[in-house]
Amino acid sequence: MRNILVALLILAGLSSCNQKEGKPETGGSAPQEKEQESNTVALTRPQYETAGIEIGMITTRNLSDVVLANGSIDIPPQNLVSISAPMGGFVRKTELLQGMKVKRGQILATIENPDFIQIQQDYLETESKLEYAQQDFVRQNELSKGNVNAQKVLQQASSEVKIQKARLAGLRERLKTAGIDLNAVENGTIVNSAAIVAPISGSVTTVNVNLGKYVNPTDVMFEIVDTDHLHVELSVFEQDIPKIRLGQLVRFTVSNNPGKEQLAEVYLINQKINEDRTVRVHCHLTKDDPGLLPQNFVKAIIETGANPVPALPDQAIVDFEEKSYIFVQQSGAEKNEQAGLLFSMLEVSRGVSENGFSQVKFPEGFDGENARIVVKGAYALLSKLKNAEEEE
Numbered sequence: 001m002r003n004i005l006v007a008l009l010i011l012a013g014l015s016s017c018n019q020k021e022g023k024p025e026t027g028g029s030a031p032q033e034k035e036q037e038s039n040t041v042a043l044t045r046p047q048y049e050t051a052g053i054e055i056g057m058i059t060t061r062n063l064s065d066v067v068l069a070n071g072s073i074d075i076p077p078q079n080l081v082s083i084s085a086p087m088g089g090f091v092r093k094t095e096l097l098q099g100m101k102v103k104r105g106q107i108l109a110t111i112e113n114p115d116f117i118q119i120q121q122d123y124l125e126t127e128s129k130l131e132y133a134q135q136d137f138v139r140q141n142e143l144s145k146g147n148v149n150a151q152k153v154l155q156q157a158s159s160e161v162k163i164q165k166a167r168l169a170g171l172r173e174r175l176k177t178a179g180i181d182l183n184a185v186e187n188g189t190i191v192n193s194a195a196i197v198a199p200i201s202g203s204v205t206t207v208n209v210n211l212g213k214y215v216n217p218t219d220v221m222f223e224i225v226d227t228d229h230l231h232v233e234l235s236v237f238e239q240d241i242p243k244i245r246l247g248q249l250v251r252f253t254v255s256n257n258p259g260k261e262q263l264a265e266v267y268l269i270n271q272k273i274n275e276d277r278t279v280r281v282h283c284h285l286t287k288d289d290p291g292l293l294p295q296n297f298v299k300a301i302i303e304t305g306a307n308p309v310p311a312l313p314d315q316a317i318v319d320f321e322e323k324s325y326i327f328v329q330q331s332g333a334e335k336n337e338q339a340g341l342l343f344s345m346l347e348v349s350r351g352v353s354e355n356g357f358s359q360v361k362f363p364e365g366f367d368g369e370n371a372r373i374v375v376k377g378a379y380a381l382l383s384k385l386k387n388a389e390e391e392e
Contacts, residue, residue, distance in 0.1 A: 040330070041385040043341045053377035055329060056316070058368050062306040063354045067243055069281070071234035073254065073296040079226040080294075081200055086177045088217050089113030091209045092193060096222060100204045105197055108222055109209065112193045116178060120190045123171040127186075130164035137161050202226035205294075230292050232264050232283040234300055241279050243304040244269055250283050252300035254292060262289060266302065309351060309359040310368065316375040317350060317358055318382045324350045326360070327381045329372040343374060343381055 043051070089111035096108055137157040144154045175182055179194035206223035215221055232252060236244060250264040268282035281302075285292075318325050327343040346366070351359025362368040374381060 038385075039345045041327075041343050041345070041381050043343075043381075043384070045341065047384075048341055051377045051380040053380070054375050055372050056312075056375035058310050058312060058360065058371065058373065060308050061311040061357050063309050063311060063352050063357065063359055064303045064306045065243065065352050066354075067236060067240045067302040067304055069234040069236045069240075069300045069302060071232055071281075071298045071300060073230050073292050073294055073298060074233040075225060075227070075230060075294050079200070079202070079229055081202075081224045082220045083108065083196060083199070083222040083224065084217060084220055085111045085194075085196060085215050086179075086217055087111075087113060087115065087174075087194075088215055088219075089116075089194070091211055091213050091215060091221075094207075094209060094211070096204050096207050098204055098207055102198045102201065102204060102224060104199065104201045107195045108198055109196045110193050111179070111196060111215070113178075114192060116180060116192050116194060117190055119171060119174055119178065120180065120185050123168070123175060123185055124188070124190075126164055126168045126171055130161070130168055133157065133160040133164050196221065198224060200224060200226050202228075225294060227290070227292070227294065228288060230288070230294065231267070231285065232298055232300065234281040234283060234298070234302075235274075235276075235278040236281050236302070238273050238277050238279055241269070244281060244302060245304070248305075249303045250300050251303070252298050255297035256293070257291065258299075262292075263287070264300075310361075311357040312360050312373065313375050314353065314356050314358050316373060316378055317348070317360065318378045320382060320386075324348050325378075325382070327374040327378050329374070345382070345385060 043053075090113070092110045092112045094109035096102075102108065137154075137160070140154045140157040144151065172182065175185060179196060180191065181189075184191070202224045203226075204222060205225050206220070208219070209215060209221045232250065234250070244266060246266055246269070248266045250266060251261055252264060253259070253261055263286045264283040265286060266281060267284040270280040270282070273279055283300075312326065316326055318327075325345050325347050328346050330342040330344055347363065349361035351361060353359070360368070
């Protein structure tokens with residue numbers, strides 16, 4: 001009995017080993033078959049017709065390659081003016097408010113400064129001295145012709161004329177800079193105030209003064225913006241710069257009106273790469289728009305040119321888990337009773353898109369030219385495929 005029990009235990013152990021060795025083969029093939037089946041979907045004829053599936057082929061289309069960029073509405077330097085009082089003073093009069101429209105030459109404020117009086121006095125005195133120096137030079141020149149006076153005296157008279165002319169010219173420019181009316185001064189009128197005028201026409205964007213405030217020459221009193229000639233300033237990544245050319249069309253929208261697309265053209269390309277690895281691209285508007293405001297955020301598309309590429313309708317490409325797929329009819333399916341009802345899902349790379357079509361790049365080794373592709377109803381196939389996986 002003991003020998004029989006030992007023999008039975010040995011046979012049981014061998015049988016158990018054989019079963020364990022067979023399991024890996026069965027377990028290894030099942031996942032592989034399931035993985036192959038997970039990319040295939042089968043439809044009955046009624047399902048096929050209800051989903052409205054249509055089959056097509058890859059086509060070649062001229063699609064414009066584009067570069068996406070962000071930026072803002074900017075102002076040319078000559079259209080943004082900061083205004084100050086060159087000689088400083090107390091603000092005695094101003095009626096400006098932010099948003100007001102002003103014209104070139106319009107008085108923006110009146111500045112009062114006691115130093116203006118001294119400058120006008122110096123101007124009038126120098127003007128008188130110059131007149132005397134000129135008369136003395138004429139007199140000394142006549143005497144020199146008769147050898148009555150020394151040549152040194154004539155030279156001193158000539159030098160005095162030049163000195164007074166230079167001083168008068170300097171004082172004249174100081175009066176102009178201060179904003180004092182030169183004609184009134186020459187007529188003998190001396191004032192202690194000066195007018196600050198607008199150098200350009202535009203809108204007032206900044207008012208930093210009030211009545212009675214003292215402003216230094218370095219203080220910015222007002223800022224005026226001329227919005228008639230705005231431009232678009234874009235930031236383009238350095239790897240996209242080789243695609244950019246002067247004159248290319250730019251389509252953009254602004255933050256305060258995202259539904260309205262506007263047009264511009266590439267005008268300048270900066271030759272410096274910024275710290276964030278972008279390059280500034282300056283674009284001119286094809287048509288001025290009064291609705292645009294400086295510093296509006298811009299989303300832009302730069303059209304870099306059309307090229308023939310393999311393309312499919314956008315509805316033929318489905319996106320799932322951040323990847324793009326198409327459905328291809330399996331070869332030989334038309335020979336069976338359910339012709340054309342077997343489809344396999346294929347991962348592809350989506351390229352440029354335009355007018356409802358997108359560039360498609362197939363996996364290496366796939367014959368895309370002869371493939372029968374689902375061009376309509378792809379999302380219905382994706383839904384059925386994923387629902388079947390969940391049920392399993």
